[in-house]
Amino acid sequence: MSPPRYDKSTRTKGRPTLKEVAQVAGVSPITASRALRGISSVTEELAVRVHSAAEQLGYVVNPAARALASACSQTVAVIVPSLGNQLFIEVLESIHQVMRPHGLEVLIGNAHYSRYEEEDLIRQYLAHQPQGLLLTGFERTEGARRLLEASQIPCVYMMDLDSGVGLHCVGFSQVQAGAAVAEHLLARQRKHIAFVGAQLDQRTLLRAEGFRHRLQKARCYNPMLEVLTPQPSSIGLGCELFAQLMQRYPQVDGIFFGNDDLAQGALLEALRMGISIPQQVSIVGFNDLPSSAFTVPRLTSIRTPRAAIGQRAAELLLSLIEGDTIGQRTQDLGFELMVRESS
Amino acid sequence: MSPPRYDKSTRTKGRPTLKEVAQVAGVSPITASRALRGISSVTEELAVRVHSAAEQLGYVVNPAARALASACSQTVAVIVPSLGNQLFIEVLESIHQVMRPHGLEVLIGNAHYSRYEEEDLIRQYLAHQPQGLLLTGFERTEGARRLLEASQIPCVYMMDLDSGVGLHCVGFSQVQAGAAVAEHLLARQRKHIAFVGAQLDQRTLLRAEGFRHRLQKARCYNPMLEVLTPQPSSIGLGCELFAQLMQRYPQVDGIFFGNDDLAQGALLEALRMGISIPQQVSIVGFNDLPSSAFTVPRLTSIRTPRAAIGQRAAELLLSLIEGDTIGQRTQDLGFELMVRESS
DNA sequence: TTGTAGGCGTTATCAG
DNA sequence: CTGATAACGCCTACAA
Numbered sequence: 021m022s023p024p025r026y027d028k029s030t031r032t033k034g035r036p037t038l039k040e041v042a043q044v045a046g047v048s049p050i051t052a053s054r055a056l057r058g059i060s061s062v063t064e065e066l067a068v069r070v071h072s073a074a075e076q077l078g079y080v081v082n083p084a085a086r087a088l089a090s091a092c093s094q095t096v097a098v099i100v101p102s103l104g105n106q107l108f109i110e111v112l113e114s115i116h117q118v119m120r121p122h123g124l125e126v127l128i129g130n131a132h133y134s135r136y137e138e139e140d141l142i143r144q145y146l147a148h149q150p151q152g153l154l155l156t157g158f159e160r161t162e163g164a165r166r167l168l169e170a171s172q173i174p175c176v177y178m179m180d181l182d183s184g185v186g187l188h189c190v191g192f193s194q195v196q197a198g199a200a201v202a203e204h205l206l207a208r209q210r211k212h213i214a215f216v217g218a219q220l221d222q223r224t225l226l227r228a229e230g231f232r233h234r235l236q237k238a239r240c241y242n243p244m245l246e247v248l249t250p251q252p253s254s255i256g257l258g259c260e261l262f263a264q265l266m267q268r269y270p271q272v273d274g275i276f277f278g279n280d281d282l283a284q285g286a287l288l289e290a291l292r293m294g295i296s297i298p299q300q301v302s303i304v305g306f307n308d309l310p311s312s313a314f315t316v317p318r319l320t321s322i323r324t325p326r327a328a329i330g331q332r333a334a335e336l337l338l339s340l341i342e343g344d345t346i347g348q349r350t351q352d353l354g355f356e357l358m359v360r361e362s363s
Numbered sequence: 364m365s366p367p368r369y370d371k372s373t374r375t376k377g378r379p380t381l382k383e384v385a386q387v388a389g390v391s392p393i394t395a396s397r398a399l400r401g402i403s404s405v406t407e408e409l410a411v412r413v414h415s416a417a418e419q420l421g422y423v424v425n426p427a428a429r430a431l432a433s434a435c436s437q438t439v440a441v442i443v444p445s446l447g448n449q450l451f452i453e454v455l456e457s458i459h460q461v462m463r464p465h466g467l468e469v470l471i472g473n474a475h476y477s478r479y480e481e482e483d484l485i486r487q488y489l490a491h492q493p494q495g496l497l498l499t500g501f502e503r504t505e506g507a508r509r510l511l512e513a514s515q516i517p518c519v520y521m522m523d524l525d526s527g528v529g530l531h532c533v534g535f536s537q538v539q540a541g542a543a544v545a546e547h548l549l550a551r552q553r554k555h556i557a558f559v560g561a562q563l564d565q566r567t568l569l570r571a572e573g574f575r576h577r578l579q580k581a582r583c584y585n586p587m588l589e590v591l592t593p594q595p596s597s598i599g600l601g602c603e604l605f606a607q608l609m610q611r612y613p614q615v616d617g618i619f620f621g622n623d624d625l626a627q628g629a630l631l632e633a634l635r636m637g638i639s640i641p642q643q644v645s646i647v648g649f650n651d652l653p654s655s656a657f658t659v660p661r662l663t664s665i666r667t668p669r670a671a672i673g674q675r676a677a678e679l680l681l682s683l684i685e686g687d688t689i690g691q692r693t694q695d696l697g698f699e700l701m702v703r704e705s706s
Numbered sequence: 707t708t709g710t711a712g713g714c715g716t717t718a719t720c721a722g
Numbered sequence: 723c724t725g726a727t728a729a730c731g732c733c734t735a736c737a738a
Contacts, residue, residue, distance in 0.1 A: 057733095084427045091714070256654070310597060314631050425715050429715080
């Protein structure tokens with residue numbers, strides 16, 4: 021004999037409601053609501069009854085009803101410039117890991133490196149009344165800024181550091197990282213040092229800036245050796261840009277690529293062209309993607325703390341959501357130069 | 364003199380409502396609602412008034428209220444097994460491109476190659492009452508199946524073809540693709556042919572199966588040369604598995620890797636070990652990731668139609684949402700062997 | 707600690 | 723073609 025249980029097949033409506041759970045548990049809807057939300061004012065015994073009723077019915081809250089009633093959804097939104105870059109996938113992953121135990125859903129938005137798409141996403145997500153927002157960098161439209169300000173919703177900025185506006189941010193100094201690469205190439209006695217960057221997002225430009233300044237200081241800067249293109253960064257593009265650069269300026273003996281994928285392309289093309297790395301040219305990448313430890317030769321790169329950034333940004337956002345008054349608004353997580361064979 | 368306009372700064376509430384838009388437009392809320400939803404029964408003139416009022420107020424619908432009232436959100440959910448695989452990013456991208464013009468938001472779920480995580484995601488997303496669901500493959504828990512069935516929500520399955528259950532699916536035959544690779548290596552006169560697969564998801568196993576069967580038919584199958592590991596696929600893992608395999612079975616002269624990243628790792632390791640590809644060993648990958656055209660040597664791979672899969676799956680889902688009775692439930696988009704230098 | 711009353715912003719239904 | 727009315731499922735505020 022099967023145990024007496026609520027027969028789902030007799031339900032006419034699509035899905036059990038809080039009211040039904042309450043009926044089964046023999047309490048009022050509000051008590052059921054409180055019990056399910058883990059509000060401590062509910063007696064242990066009632067809470068147990070409610071939970072087992074919910075279980076029995078297969079009850080899942082209706083997020084729309086909850087959001088409408090409470091004017092707030094159990095959601096945080098993250099907007100990254102790209103999903104094609106493994107970097108941001110890792111950031112998203114750590115954010116998930118922090119948010120999930122708190123019962124917060126993570127909405128993922130891809131702005132495709134466009135300020136306008138980002139603004140649209142922000143508008144869209146704000147409509148959902150998220151608990152908080154995680155954004156990438158500081159480069160956005162005025163409209164987006166106004167939306168954020170008006171919304172009053174907690175917001176943490178990832179990847180770069182704030183230059184004084186007082187935003188909550190978690191990242192590292194892109195400028196310093198660029199400078200560190202220049203330093204490294206200079207220490208390697210390189211004389212004709214190039215920068216190759218694609219995508220031209222704010223962070224790439226800041227890296228280029230730090231790099232350039234350091235070279236200028238060493239009187240070793242040649243603007244002809246700065247290659248910038250708005251095309252999306254990729255291994256194929258790295259091949260192409262490296263070949264072009266070496267053809268035009270054969271004297272180049274050191275190159276900093278704004279992203280590891282470009283650098284990886286360059287290594288492959290060098291192999292094909294018979295250019296020996298690092299003997300003839302030192303190559304340095306950026307981000308230290310997992311595959312960069314396995315290239316031939318292994319790629320020297322700046323390791324960026326993206327997992328930590330995602331985690332700390334998420335934790336910071338949580339504390340803002342809780343209403344904590346934060347002491348430190350800016351968290352510098354640093355970076356590390358991974359010196360390998362390519363330089 | 365600035366034009367007379369609604370002064371947002373005097374608003375006490377956070378956000379304009381439909382009612383306010385209606386007031387400004389001088390119509391009833393329901394008319395405003397209809398106008399904004401583009402329901403044709405509204406007079407042109409009123410519609411214009413409503414739209415300009417909405418514009419003026421910066422009105423954005425409250426998705427929660429809409430979902431609650433209509434028992435349906437303007438959302439479709441997609442669940443992929445991983446975001447680390449570029450493959451699925453491309454699928455997501457095409458889905459977006461199809462859904463966005465229809466005003467449908469795309470919820471992205473990452474199941475991390477886990478049936479249990481997938482079930483949780485399905486439960487979570489169904490709670491949101493999406494218009495439809497896009498899932499990857501057919502491998503899922505019984506619980507997930509029941510949820511899907513009970514929900515009655517349109518669902519399209521991506522990447523693989525249905526083996527008779529009558530689901531709506533868009534993909535290609537993983538088994539045939541595996542067989543095609545075997546065929547190719549046999550045609551290259553390879554005698555000691557290995558398979559290397561990681562992750563061991565359903566699709567990888569199906570590829571292995573097709574590959575194995577074709578080799579058996581040619582009496583060229585050696586089970587010792589089938590390397591399977593549950594570890595996540597990566598370039599680093601490819602390096603490692605290739606080195607191990609060549610050490611244990613130096614006579615191997617052809618390898619099919621279940622994913623391009625593994626194959627790319629193998630190419631790098633071969634370079635390091637001084638094993639000439641394809642002279643000593645033919646190497647074939649799977650998926651034809653963008654970078655595979657640039658490896659040294661360039662990688663032979665199966666090009667899978669992931670952009671097309673995303674697009675067609677999204678279109679199919681849209682038509683199911685519209686209530687179309689579909690003639691064809693299964694769409695085979697095929698695959699293509701890209702023969703390059705590595706085989 | 708529990709319950710009652712009311713409303714969140716929108717849409718479905720049906721009447722005009 | 724337009725509008726009044728009543729939900730949708732849940733939560734806040736207050737009362738018991």
